[in-house]
Amino acid sequence: MFEISGLTHEYQAQTVLAVEKWQAGQGEQWLVLGKSGSGKSTLLHILAGLLKPSKGKVKIKDTFIESLKSSDLDSFRAQNIGIVFQKPHLIQTLTVLENLLLVPYLARKGNKQQIISILESLNMAHKQKSYPNQLSQGELQRISIARAIIHNPVLLLADEPTASLDDENAHNAIGLLQNKAQEIGATLLIATHDQRVKNSFSHTYIL
Numbered sequence: 001m002f003e004i005s006g007l008t009h010e011y012q013a014q015t016v017l018a019v020e021k022w023q024a025g026q027g028e029q030w031l032v033l034g035k036s037g038s039g040k041s042t043l044l045h046i047l048a049g050l051l052k053p054s055k056g057k058v059k060i061k062d063t064f065i066e067s068l069k070s071s072d073l074d075s076f077r078a079q080n081i082g083i084v085f086q087k088p089h090l091i092q093t094l095t096v097l098e099n100l101l102l103v104p105y106l107a108r109k110g111n112k113q114q115i116i117s118i119l120e121s122l123n124m125a126h127k128q129k130s131y132p133n134q135l136s137q138g139e140l141q142r143i144s145i146a147r148a149i150i151h152n153p154v155l156l157l158a159d160e161p162t163a164s165l166d167d168e169n170a171h172n173a174i175g176l177l178q179n180k181a182q183e184i185g186a187t188l189l190i191a192t193h194d195q196r197v198k199n200s201f202s203h204t205y206i207l
């Protein structure tokens with residue numbers, strides 16, 4: 001599903017990430033562990049095509065993403081990749097539903113009916129007309145998980161998705177990501193330094 005080779009990234013003349021070889025198959029669930037500053041966010045940004053590595057190749061499905069021109073990379077990302085950040089980054093002046101409707105607009109995949117059924121499966125359908133500032137941290141993170149899966153991405157990336165959550169919500173968020181990734185057949189990669197993440201993962205990568 002994705003394949004990395006000879007990857008390095010430098011920042012201010014320091015190598016902040018080096019991955020010689022890494023292959024992940026379709027539907028695999030990876031926990032990426034590493035302390036703060038070990039390069040987790042750098043790796044996820046590179047896999048999402050948001051950051052160009054200093055060296056190396058990244059193949060997602062059958063596409064070497066470094067070979068795409070910028071506008072093609074944007075549509076490749078919109079179609080194939082789902083991202084959950086530590087903070088939800090919702091637009092405060094739009095309702096939950098309006099925020100989520102941006103995904104089918106950008107990805108040209110998914111529709112309102114699918115959004116409602118995802119919200120129902122997350123027990124959040126009753127909050128579709130709420131504004132982000134009316135939701136709790138756990139609810140916001142569920143909405144950002146919903147946003148990441150509406151377009152059935154092949155690769156679901158989550159960068160420290162539990163960092164702003166209490167124990168119960170942290171556990172639930174990881175479980176939800178795992179269940180949803182399995183439902184849509186996506187490869188899942190969760191980066192964390194959170195010692196509380198003890199759910200079982202088929203694979204672990206330590207940075």
Ligand SMILES: Nc1ncnc2c1ncn2[C@@H]1O[C@H](COP(=O)(O)OP(=O)(O)O)[C@@H](O)[C@H]1O
Nearest residue numbers: 011016017034035036037038039040041042043
């Ligand atoms: N744009 C940037 N701004 C500041 N620091 C950066 C930047 N890019 C890389 N770094 C440095 O790269 C290293 C890895 O950072 P990061 O990928 O954020 O690690 P992690 O997510 O594991 O905490 C850090 O030492 C960080 O200071």
Ligand SMILES: [Mg+2]
Nearest residue numbers: 040041042160
């Ligand atoms: Mg980080």
